[in-house]
Amino acid sequence: MEPHLEKIFFEMHTDLPREGPGDFESTKKAYQLLKDLPKQPLILDIGCGPGKQVLDLIKITDGKIIAVDNHQPYIDRLNVNAVSQGLQHRIQAQKGDMFKLQFAEHSFDVIWAEGSIYIIGFERGLQTFQPFLKKRGYLAVTEISWLKPNRPTDLTEFWDKEYPPMQSVENNLQIIQNSGLKLIGHFVLPEHAWMDDYYIPLEKRIDLYKAKFRDNPEILEFLAFNQLEIDLFRKYSDYFGSVFYVMQKI
Numbered sequence: 494m495e496p497h498l499e500k501i502f503f504e505m506h507t508d509l510p511r512e513g514p515g516d517f518e519s520t521k522k523a524y525q526l527l528k529d530l531p532k533q534p535l536i537l538d539i540g541c542g543p544g545k546q547v548l549d550l551i552k553i554t555d556g557k558i559i560a561v562d563n564h565q566p567y568i569d570r571l572n573v574n575a576v577s578q579g580l581q582h583r584i585q586a587q588k589g590d591m592f593k594l595q596f597a598e599h600s601f602d603v604i605w606a607e608g609s610i611y612i613i614g615f616e617r618g619l620q621t622f623q624p625f626l627k628k629r630g631y632l633a634v635t636e637i638s639w640l641k642p643n644r645p646t647d648l649t650e651f652w653d654k655e656y657p658p659m660q661s662v663e664n665n666l667q668i669i670q671n672s673g674l675k676l677i678g679h680f681v682l683p684e685h686a687w688m689d690d691y692y693i694p695l696e697k698r699i700d701l702y703k704a705k706f707r708d709n710p711e712i713l714e715f716l717a718f719n720q721l722e723i724d725l726f727r728k729y730s731d732y733f734g735s736v737f738y739v740m741q742k743i
């Protein structure tokens with residue numbers, strides 16, 4: 494993304510509840526698939542964003558969460574929220590790059606990545622994150638995935654531009670198997686997990702920015718592309734979705 498559009502992107506996304514699809518019930522459902530965890534597991538959240546899923550996860554675990562993201566304002570926001578909820582001894586957010594994680598290998602009982610593994614790529618992410626897990630540790634990620642074939646052309650064209658490596662669920666399950674991880678379970682997030690805390694608040698921002706930049710065709714085009722993503726989800730959410738993949742290191 495061009496730096497001036499990236500600036501608009503981050504401005505427009507400031508203080509949105511989430512930066513991708515997700516909801517408490519799905520986070521809980523995925524976490525409940527993890528068995529035989531220590532009483533106080535050490536969890537690494539990668540690409541935590543503003544950290545809604547971290548604040549959800551902390552309610553259902555007695556463990557500690559280290560959360561990393563490369564965007565400092567998200568880190569600051571999560572740390573402020575952790576302090577205001579008296580959770581600073583159990584949540585520690587810090588700046589970090591998922592391509593160059595600065596932790597010792599075999600450090601974590603669980604690695605969590607909601608809506609962020611696509612940045613490094615699903616296959617490469619599984620390979621890159623796995624060494625930081627203890628033996629029998631768990632990796633839980635959400636990844637946008639095709640749910641059925643014979644997809645409409647406008648939908649395929651959009652996602653071919655936006656995220657060309659997007660795979661079908663079957664292909665991702667094969668990638669998991671090839672990565673030497675054991676699949677514990679997988680499920681599709683409900684539609685409201687996209688809408689309630691992500692697309693609906695984002696759509697309101699898009700409308701505000703459309704009015705603010707009504708004389709700037711380049712920004713209007715960028716905003717239209719953002720709106721198109723939401724419109725295509727509304728129209729075609731049976732063709733693609735965000736899928737939770739829960740895996741174990743063996």
Ligand SMILES: C[S@@+](CC[C@H](N)C(=O)[O-])C[C@H]1O[C@@H](n2cnc3c(N)ncnc32)[C@H](O)[C@@H]1O
Pocket residue numbers: 510511512513514515539540541542543544545546561562563564567589590591592606607608609612
């Ligand atoms: C789609 S958002 C998801 C955020 C959050 N997990 C959620 O579900 O709301 C992806 C996040 O990855 C972060 N990110 C991008 N590149 C990164 C990198 N190289 N290392 C760590 N985080 C990165 C972004 O700043 C953003 O917060």
